[in-house]
Amino acid sequence: MHHPSKFLLLHGAGGTRSKWRRLLQTEVGSECIAVDLPGHGSNHGLVPKTISDYAAIISSDLAEDVVVVGHSMGGLIGIELAAMNPHVRGLVLVASHARLPVGESVLTALQQGEFPDGLFYASYAKSVDPGLLEEERGELGLVSSATAHTDFAACHAYDGELTFSRLDIPILAVYGAQDRLLPKDAKTRLQTLNTHVMARDIPQCGHYIMLERPEELADALQSFGGARRSR
Numbered sequence: 001m002h003h004p005s006k007f008l009l010l011h012g013a014g015g016t017r018s019k020w021r022r023l024l025q026t027e028v029g030s031e032c033i034a035v036d037l038p039g040h041g042s043n044h045g046l047v048p049k050t051i052s053d054y055a056a057i058i059s060s061d062l063a064e065d066v067v068v069v070g071h072s073m074g075g076l077i078g079i080e081l082a083a084m085n086p087h088v089r090g091l092v093l094v095a096s097h098a099r100l101p102v103g104e105s106v107l108t109a110l111q112q113g114e115f116p117d118g119l120f121y122a123s124y125a126k127s128v129d130p131g132l133l134e135e136e137r138g139e140l141g142l143v144s145s146a147t148a149h150t151d152f153a154a155c156h157a158y159d160g161e162l163t164f165s166r167l168d169i170p171i172l173a174v175y176g177a178q179d180r181l182l183p184k185d186a187k188t189r190l191q192t193l194n195t196h197v198m199a200r201d202i203p204q205c206g207h208y209i210m211l212e213r214p215e216e217l218a219d220a221l222q223s224f225g226g227a228r229r230s231r
Contacts, residue, residue: 005064005065005066005067005089005090005225006031006032006033006064006065006066006067007028007031007032007033007066007067007068007069007092007221007225008032008033008035008062008066008067008068008069009023009032009033009034009035009069009070009071009074010035010037010058010068010069010070010071010074010075010077010078011034011036011037011040011071011073011074012070012071012072012073012074012075012096012151013072013073013148013151013152013154013155014115014140014143014147014148014151014152015040015071015139015142015143016036016040016041016042016139016142016143017034017035017036017040017041018041018139018142019071019139019208019210019211020032020034020071020210021211022210022211022214023210023214023217023218025214026214026215026217026218027218027222028218028221028222029218031225032069033066035058037054037058037074037077038054038057039147039150040142040143040147041142041143045057047147047150047151048150048154049150049153049154050154050157050158051073051076051077051080051154051155051157051158051160052080054077054080054154055077055078055080055081055083055084056080056084058077058081059081059084059085062081062085062087062088063087064087065087065089066087066088066089067088067089067090067091067092067221067224067225068081068082068088068090068091068092069092069094069221070091070092070093070094070096071094071095071096071208071209071210072094072095072096072100072155072181072207073096073100073151073152073154073155074094074096075093075094075095075096075097076096076097076098076100076155076158076160078091078092078093078096079091079093079098079160079163079164079167080160080163082167082169083163083166083167088169089169089170090169090170090171090172090224090225091167091169091170091171091172092171092172092173092174092220092221092224093171093172093173093174093190094174094209094210094217095174095175095176095179095181095182095207095208095209096173096182097182097183097186097189097190098159098160098161098163098164098189098190098193099158099159099160099161099183100155100156100158100182101155101156102152102153102155102156106119106152107149107152107153107156110145110146110148110149110152111145111149113145113146114145115140115145115148120136120137120140122180122181122206122207123180123181123206123207123208124136124206124207124208124211124212125176125178125204125205125206125212126178126206127178127204128206128212129212132211132212136208136211161193164190164193164194165193165194167194167196168196169196170196170198170224171194171196171197171198172197172198172199172200172220172224173186173187173190173197173198173199173200174199174200174202174209174217174220175187175199175200175201175202175209176201176202176205176206176207176208176209176212176213177201177202177203177204177205178204178205178206179205179206179207180206180207181207182207187199198224200220202216202217202220
């Protein structure tokens, strides 16, 4: 019998593996490997300047089959990683897309050393638990604004549409129904680019699906993992 692939969790811009903390406490947690990207959290490597540099670094260490689960910027890295490494057996984009342009005002604020309040609040559903917001305020201190700026600039510069359109693996795109950061037509666009895309919407949820609705995301991953293995 084919051994089920582990889920390799890649966090987004300016984050650390801690963004997955609530998902890791669910039933699917034991099947997950959450990593700190280079230059983030406990990974003291240099911060890569481009999405494909991130993917190349991760690819050089990837020697077993995985399903890559990428949140936001992590999804962009997942697209590149899937294109370059045959060990990627499936791809889950969590609140992500093939392109994630960033507003000039966000890049400027980060360059000046501050994480914009507007971006912080827009990242969660309006009905988000205040306790989670407080936790997340503390999380901002885990990564410098210079690192966050490098990440957001890499997202802004990246266009993965062609690469994404050529991927020939199962793909799941999970969306928060109240995500205010993704392009409005993200789901339609992805499904137009690649016919392998299955999509799942999670209600009352913003951009940080794995923090706001970890159980629903765990359920989506388990369903996807099961469907992928039976192919």
